[in-house]
Amino acid sequence: MTALVVALFIIKEQFPFSNFPMYSNFDTEADVVYIADQTGQPVPMDMVFRSGSSTAKKAYKKELGKITAKDKRDSSDATALERAAAGKIVLGDWMASIKTKALAPETKALRLYRRTFELAHGKLSDQTPELLAEQSL
Amino acid sequence: MSDISSPTEPRKPWWQPGPFDYSSVELFIMRAAFTVLLFASIKWETAPFKTQRDPTGLAHFFDLTWLAEHPPGVAWQMLTLCGLIFYVVGYLPALGLAPVLSFAVLIGTLVTSKAMHHSWQLVTLIGLAQLIIYAWPRSERGHRMGLWALLAVLAALALLESKGIVVTKEGVKGLFSWLGHFIQIVARYGILGWLACAGLGRLHRSLSCGPDLAQTVRRPSLAVHRLAIHASTVVIAASYVVCGVVKLVNSDFKWIAKVPMLSVQLLKSNWSHYYDSVPQAIMPSRLMPPDSPEWLDQVVQAIVDYPNLARLVFGSGLLIELTAFIILINRRWAFWGGLLIVAFHLSISQVMQLDFNYHIAAVIIFLVNVPGMLLALKTRSGRTG
Numbered sequence: 001m002t003a004l005v006v007a008l009f010i011i012k013e014q015f016p017f018s019n020f021p022m023y024s025n026f027d028t029e030a031d032v033v034y035i036a037d038q039t040g041q042p043v044p045m046d047m048v049f050r051s052g053s054s055t056a057k058k059a060y061k062k063e064l065g066k067i068t069a070k071d072k073r074d075s076s077d078a079t080a081l082e083r084a085a086a087g088k089i090v091l092g093d094w095m096a097s098i099k100t101k102a103l104a105p106e107t108k109a110l111r112l113y114r115r116t117f118e119l120a121h122g123k124l125s126d127q128t129p130e131l132l133a134e135q136s137l
Numbered sequence: 138m139s140d141i142s143s144p145t146e147p148r149k150p151w152w153q154p155g156p157f158d159y160s161s162v163e164l165f166i167m168r169a170a171f172t173v174l175l176f177a178s179i180k181w182e183t184a185p186f187k188t189q190r191d192p193t194g195l196a197h198f199f200d201l202t203w204l205a206e207h208p209p210g211v212a213w214q215m216l217t218l219c220g221l222i223f224y225v226v227g228y229l230p231a232l233g234l235a236p237v238l239s240f241a242v243l244i245g246t247l248v249t250s251k252a253m254h255h256s257w258q259l260v261t262l263i264g265l266a267q268l269i270i271y272a273w274p275r276s277e278r279g280h281r282m283g284l285w286a287l288l289a290v291l292a293a294l295a296l297l298e299s300k301g302i303v304v305t306k307e308g309v310k311g312l313f314s315w316l317g318h319f320i321q322i323v324a325r326y327g328i329l330g331w332l333a334c335a336g337l338g339r340l341h342r343s344l345s346c347g348p349d350l351a352q353t354v355r356r357p358s359l360a361v362h363r364l365a366i367h368a369s370t371v372v373i374a375a376s377y378v379v380c381g382v383v384k385l386v387n388s389d390f391k392w393i394a395k396v397p398m399l400s401v402q403l404l405k406s407n408w409s410h411y412y413d414s415v416p417q418a419i420m421p422s423r424l425m426p427p428d429s430p431e432w433l434d435q436v437v438q439a440i441v442d443y444p445n446l447a448r449l450v451f452g453s454g455l456l457i458e459l460t461a462f463i464i465l466i467n468r469r470w471a472f473w474g475g476l477l478i479v480a481f482h483l484s485i486s487q488v489m490q491l492d493f494n495y496h497i498a499a500v501i502i503f504l505v506n507v508p509g510m511l512l513a514l515k516t517r518s519g520r521t522g
Binding site: 025055058119 | 182184186187191193194195241242245249252253254257258261262325332333335336371372374375376378379380382383384386387388392395397398399405409410411412415424441465
C-alpha cells in the first residue's frame, strides 16, 4: 500500500491516477463560475450543458492559469481583461455542447459569471457577480 | 502487495496484511456488484466532450475526441457486458475485464481532459488492479518481459517529458537549470519504476505459487480471486491515505489551522450545486442557496464562531483519511473502517452537496461486504495468513 501511496503522490492528476487534492488547501476567498441568460438569471447547467458549475470553474481556472503563466504570475493576480479572456474561451467551449431545447425560448444570449465569497473579520459575505463573457445564441 | 499464505502458516502481524479469507460466494457477490458499479461509472454519453483543452493521462499522446463524435453505442456496451459476465463467473476474468476497462480509461481520460473530476478514478483503479492480478504473466520469462515493457514505457515517458523542459536562462546557468529539471524527471520516473518492479515482483511470487499456471489464468483459483479483492482493498486504502497526505503537504501542514476558512468553501460548494440545477429563485435574505436546508446557514456560521470545535470535527475527517490503512488489518477492521468512510462521505454530502456515490458503493462492496458482515464481526482475524 505504501508503494501505491507514493506512486499516486508522484503521478498526481493523470487519469486514472489521482492524488485526490480536493480541498487540500484553501483561503479566505472562494469563487464559483456559472452561466446565466442575458438578464443574469442562472440557467440549469447540468441540463443545458450536461456539465456542471464546478467543471466550468476548473476549466476557467486552467485557462486563466495558462494566460497568467506567460508572465510567470499567479492566476489570483489576473487583470479583469485576462479574466474576461479566460471566460470567453470557457463560454465558447461550453456553447459547443449546448442543448438549446433545455433553454427557455426567450433566451437570446448566455453570460458567464464569477461569484466570490469571502471570510473577513469573522463575517461571511459575497460580492456582486463579475460578468466574464457574453455570447449570443 | 502481499504474498498469499495458506491458513496453516503462522499468522502474520497486523502490519503485514494479506488477503482475507473470503468464501467463493462472497467473492462472486463482490464481483457481481463491482460489475454493476464499473459499468455504471462510465460516462457513456461522450457527445459533450468535443475538446481536450487540458489533456490528462493518455490524452497527452492521443486525441480522444473521436469518442465525442462517435459515442460508444448499444453494441459496444453489450460487448462490455458480455465480457463482464465472464469476469463475474470467474472464467477468463482478465479477458472479461479488458473491454470495460478500455472504455473506462478512454472515456474517463476524455472527460477529465475537459476539466478534472474525481468521481471515477477509484473505481477505474480498482478495475485495473484486478486486471493486473488476473492477467500478470505467471511464467518467469513472461514476468520479466512484462517488467521490461513497463520500464521501457516509463523511460519513453521520461524522455518525452524532458523534451518539454523550458529554460529561460542562457549560457551555463541555462545548462544547469535544464540539468536540474532533467534530474527531477529522471528521479521521479526512477522511483516509479522501482515501485513498479517491487510491487509486481511480490505479485509474481504470489501468483507463481499455483499448481497449474495456465489453468490459473483461465480459471483462477480461490486464492487468486482473494488476491484480486485484496488488491481492490489496497487501492481504496492508498487512495484515502494519499488524499490525507496531500491535504497536509499542499497546506504546508496547516490544514487543521485553516479549517475555519472551510466555511467559505461550504458556501462555494452549495452554490455550485445550486447553479447545476437552479430549482428555485434566489432569496436575498440568505447567504446559502435556496435549495439548501436552513440549518446549513447555522453550521457555516458556527465554523466561523467556534473554530476549535470546527477543527475537531473536520480534523476527524482528515484522521479517517490518514489512517485508512487500518482497513487492511482484517475483516473486522475493514468492516468498521468501511462504515466510518461511508459516514464520512454522507456527512460531506449533507454539508457540502458533494456526492461521492461511486466511492461509497466501492467501500460498501469491498469493505462493509454485507454478505460477509456477520463473519467479519464473529472472526478475530479473518485473514488467510
